[in-house]
Amino acid sequence: MTISQNPTFDTFQGLFNEAEFVYRHLGSNEAKQAELLKAIGYKDMANFINDTVPEPVRLHKELDLPLAMSEHAALAKLRAMADNITVNKSYIGQGYSPVRMPAVIQRNVLENPGWYTAYTPYQAEIAQGRLEALLNFQQVCIDLTGLEMAGASLLDEATAAAEAMAMSKRVSKSKSTQFFVDDRIYPQTLDVINTRAKYFGWEVIVGDFETAKSGDYFGALFQYVGVEGDVKDLTDVIAAVKKNKTYVSVVSDIMSLVLLKSPADMGADVALGSTQRFGIPMGFGGPHAAYFAFSDKAKRSAPGRIIGVSKDSQGNTALRMALQTREQHIRREKANSNICTSQVLLANLAGMYAVYHGPNGVKRIATRIHAFATAFADVIKGANDSNLNVVHDQFFDSVVIDCGSEKLATQIFENADNVGYNLWRLDDTKLSVAFSETSDQKDFNVLTQLFITKAHDLPEDARVSLNSAHLRTDDILT
Structure with missing residues (x-):
């Protein structure tokens, strides 16, 4: 026509x-x-x-x-x-959480063509503002992971995990072709790891994280916090596998790292994960910038690009891309990565979120998320209902409840959907409730009523139920 x-x-x-x-x-x-x-x-x-x-x-x-x-x-x-579309509240978790993007960041960064149309800052002389924002993002990641260096973001958490596997092979002194993956990992991450490993000829071994101690692996990837929201101290297992020349990467929920002991404190060589929880909408699964932190000695083996501080011809402080190691910039056989090396806009949004809230603000948000989960678990435990059992004692934001029967689990799950709440169903009898930055008093009323048929208000006191051994003691974002 x-x-x-x-x-x-x-x-x-x-x-x-x-x-x-x-x-x-x-x-x-x-x-x-x-x-x-x-x-x-x-x-x-x-x-x-x-x-x-x-x-x-x-x-x-x-x-x-x-x-x-x-x-x-x-x-x-x-x-x-x-x-006409029904938008349920998401309490599924699994690496994606509802957030609140500060309006000033939405208006002045996300919706500003000066930020959202910008391409790779090859011309440093006209990109100092964006380079400074990325440098800030790197510093946020360094602070929260405890490692010495961080890149200017990667594509997403799953591809960052695959990059960690490839980096492990480059750096590790082990002759093994096996890569260990914690069975508490997110399924979408495992899918990408398996695909990448297949074409390199590496064998992916998935199992309980404790069993990694006895194997011979060139690298190991542990999840922190686990897929079910459980928090495990990885210090001992990391120490044990490193004795076998295994290079260790830890996938970490960035919001949980505001409260939890850092991956570096547990001995990790690499820390990675999604920065979605720092103000980036879920967006039906993406895009979300990944962070990737590592030691200084491994910087030339790291994927992606690093923003560094230099001096210009007049001796003034200037920023530039200090290192970029993908195939479009160097010989293919020398490249550390051949996928998207950064999510600049999303990384800058996450870095701005940390600046906007500051150290006390992000700690308040992380503590509130955890306190919500703790209060919810306390209500379930206090109901004295033999059918309902909280599965994990140590958790950050997600509470897994065994309902005792498929019938009860189905009833709660369907009732939740009918009143506008999406829960995660792990199996026939288990449901998970993942709290977020957007959780409020009304949500707490509804969720408690769904499980014990009586709405509960939030208690006056906010309780942190994590053991002190899990909590970080150092300052962040100072």
């Missing part, structure tokens, strides 16, 4: 000009098409199509499309459709 760029003025269809949006956004109009066709020796589009598109794939009829709509009419229709 041909849409005229200059409809007549003698009909209401022409005066409404509903198709204006189409030809404003499509570069080719009738006149331009005729000019292009003439240049290549064709009189019309039909003859051109006959000579270029194979017969079996042609439709031989006009597409059955409705009449064109104006931009404002299309937006109004989309709004009406969106109003």
Whole structure:
């Protein structure tokens, strides 16, 4: 169907000009098409199509499309459709949490074309602001992981984990071709690791993290916090596997690291994870910038790019990309990574979130999330219902409850969905409730009523139930 760029003025269809949006956004109009066709020796589009598109794939009829709509009419229709969508509150967890992006960051960074259209800052002289924001992101990651260096972000948590595996092979002195993965890892992360390992010829061994002590692996990846929200001190197992020349990476929930002992304190060589919880909307699964922290001595084996501090020709402090090790910049066989090496906009948003809230602000948020989970677990335990049991004693934000029977678990799960709450169902009898920055008093009332048929208010005192051995004692974001 041909849409005229200059409809007549003698009909209401022409005066409404509903198709204006189409030809404003499509570069080719009738006149331009005729000019292009003439240049290549064709009189019309039909003859051109006959000579270029194979017969079996042609439709031989006009597409059955409705009449064109104006931009404002299309937006109004989309709004009406969106109003009919039921948006449940997500208490699933699994690496994705509802957040609150500060309005000043949304307006001035996320919605600002000066930030969201910017490409890789190859010309440092015109990109000092963005480079400074990325340097700040790196420092946030260094503070929270306790390691010496951090990159300027990677694509997401799953690909960062695969990069950690590849880095382990480059750095480890072990001759093994086996890579150990904690069975408490997120399934989406394990999928990417398996795919990457397959084409390198490495064997991925998945098991209880304690069993890593007795194996011979070039690298090991542990989850902290676990897929079920459980918190385990990895210090002993990390020390044991490193005696076998195993290079150790820890996947960490960045919000939990505000409260928990850092991966470096437990002996990790690499720490990685998603920064989604630092103000980045879930976005149906992405995009979300990953962080990747490591020791100074391993910096030339790390994937991605590092923003560094230098001096300009006048001796003033200046920032630039100090190291970038993917194949588009160096010889392919020397590249440390051949995937997307950064998520600059998302990384900057996460770094700005940390700046906006400051050390006390992020600690208040992390403590509130944990205190919500603790209060919820206390209600379940205090109900004295033999059917309901809290599975893990030490957790950060997620409470796993064994409902004792498939029937009860199904009833609670379906009732939650009916009142607008999405829970995670682990198996026939277990449900998980993952609290977040957006959890509030009303949510607590609803969730407690779903499980014990009586709504409870939040207690006056906020309790931290984590053992002191799990908690960090050093200052962050100072």
